[in-house]
Amino acid sequence: MLSIDFEDWHQLVHRRLGFADWDRSHAALERQTATLLELLDELDARATFFLLGMTVANHRELVAEIVRRGHEPACHGYAHARVYEQAPEEFRADIERGAGEIESAPGRRPVAYRAPAFSINRRTPWAYEELADAGFRYDSSQYDTPRVPDRLGDIPTKPYRLGRLWELPVAGGGSYWRVLPPRGLRELAVLYFHPYEFGPGLRAELPAGASFKQRLAAAKVVAWRNAGRGLVESRLRRVAQTHRLVSYDQAYGDLDRLYGTRTRTLSPQGVLV
Ligand SMILES: [Zn+2]
Numbered sequence: 080m081l082s083i084d085f086e087d088w089h090q091l092v093h094r095r096l097g098f099a100d101w102d103r104s105h106a107a108l109e110r111q112t113a114t115l116l117e118l119l120d121e122l123d124a125r126a127t128f129f130l131l132g133m134t135v136a137n138h139r140e141l142v143a144e145i146v147r148r149g150h151e152p153a154c155h156g157y158a159h160a161r162v163y164e165q166a167p168e169e170f171r172a173d174i175e176r177g178a179g180e181i182e183s184a185p186g187r188r189p190v191a192y193r194a195p196a197f198s199i200n201r202r203t204p205w206a207y208e209e210l211a212d213a214g215f216r217y218d219s220s221q222y223d224t225p226r227v228p229d230r231l232g233d234i235p236t237k238p239y240r241l242g243r244l245w246e247l248p249v250a251g252g253g254s255y256w257r258v259l260p261p262r263g264l265r266e267l268a269v270l271y272f273h274p275y276e277f278g279p280g281l282r283a284e285l286p287a288g289a290s291f292k293q294r295l296a297a298a299k300v301v302a303w304r305n306a307g308r309g310l311v312e313s314r315l316r317r318v319a320q321t322h323r324l325v326s327y328d329q330a331y332g333d334l335d336r337l338y339g340t341r342t343r344t345l346s347p348q349g350v351l352v
Contacts, residue, residue, distance in 0.1 A: 080247065080269045081124055081324045082219060083115070084155055084193065085145070086131040087138070088275035089284055091159060092300055096293045098286055104137040105284065107275075112141050114278035116148055118312065124324030126150050129193040129219070130184075132157030132177035139184040146185040151326040153191035154178050154215070161198035162220075163229070167205050174213055191327055193271075194220035197249070200229040201349030211243035217327060219269060222249040231351045238267060238334055239341035245334055246343075247327060267330055267337065270318070275304065276311040 087108045093101035119126060128145050130152055135142050146152055157177040162170055174192065182188050192215045199206045199220040210218055218241070223234040238247045252271035275281060281304050283297035318324070343351050 080267055080327050080330055081119075081126040082153075082193070082249070082252075082269055082271045082327070083126050083128045084131070084271060084273050085112075085128045085134065085142075086155065086159065086273065087134040088273070088281065088304070090134060090137070092283070092297065093285075096289075096296055098289070098293070100286060102133070102137075107278075107281070107284065108134070108138060109141065111274035111278040112145070115272075115274050116144070118277065118315070119150070119324075120148065122316065122319040122324060124319060125326040125329060126324070127153050127191060127219075127327040129153045129155035129191070130177075130181050130189075131155040131159055131195075132173075132180040133159070135177075135180040135184050142181065142184040146187065149326075151191070151328040152181050152185055152187055152189055153193065153217075153219075153327070154181060154189040155193055156195055159195040161196055162194045162206050163198050163200050163202045167209060170203075170206060171209050171213065174210065174215075178213070188214065190215055191217040191219060191247075193218070197222040197224070197227045197230075199231075200227060201231060202229055204345045204347075204349040207242055207244055207345070215244065217245045217247055217331070219247040219249060219327070221246055229349075231345070231349060233351060235341070235343070235351075236268065237341065238338045239343050240338075241343055241345070245331075265337070267333070270315075270324075272311065272315070276308055280305045280308065 087105055089105035128150050154177050156173045178189055192210055197220055221234045234248050247269050249271050250268040281301050283301050285297055346352050
């Protein structure tokens with residue numbers, strides 16, 4: 080199962096660096112998305128796109144194109160705020176606003192959600208109830224990587240039921256790959272990528288008034304993001320030779336048959352049991 084976190088790298092980085100016009104639309108996302116959509120067509124792959132609301136607001140035509148090409152629109156929240164930094168009512172408002180943007184862009188209500196930076200952790204077990212109450216049926220926010228603080232721990236590699244939701248945990252993406260199902264086995268595994276990992280190398284595209292400190296900080300993120308980016312496309316091509324790359328909605332119908340007996344619950348301490 081192929082998933083893309085559809086967000087505008089420049090929007091996020093420029094906000095972090097404190098530029099007044101961080102929210103403007105950046106053309107790089109159009110180039111990256113075009114490259115990615117061509118590659119997916121070439122590999123005969125479909126993907127689930129976790130669309131960030133504040134990026135959708137700037138690029139409705141890209142979202143419409145993604146849906147037109149047969150990919151599934153899903154929700155990545157609105158403002159890319161970490162779930163564990165929000166109160167339940169703030170989280171509710173953020174997913175509702177994000178889902179609303181998607182619904183009005185291509186006109187389809189998303190049923191799958193992924194938290195920004197995989198930020199549903201031990202401090203936020205309530206997030207799953209909020210998601211189910213908001214009409215989501217699939218969550219894909221669990222990733223057993225050291226980069227997630229206070230993660231739920233011992234996250235399974237295969238899909239399972241979690242309360243009223245299906246959890247589709249992430250197996251790998253970018254530079255960190257945990258497992259892939261062996262060739263020939265009928266198993267599902269989630270991979271994730273970002274548009275900025277595709278297309279020409281990233282440039283910071285700073286406004287003229289950027290300070291030396293901001294330029295230095297931007298140069299660092301750009302260098303870090305550009306290192307190894309060539310590997311991403313070649314890895315995806317290699318996986319496509321041995322596995323079928325599908326969107327989540329192409330696999331929803333198989334979940335019950337393959338994983339219907341797999342159930343976990345969250346303890347009051349936010350630990351998966
Ligand atoms: Zn994200």
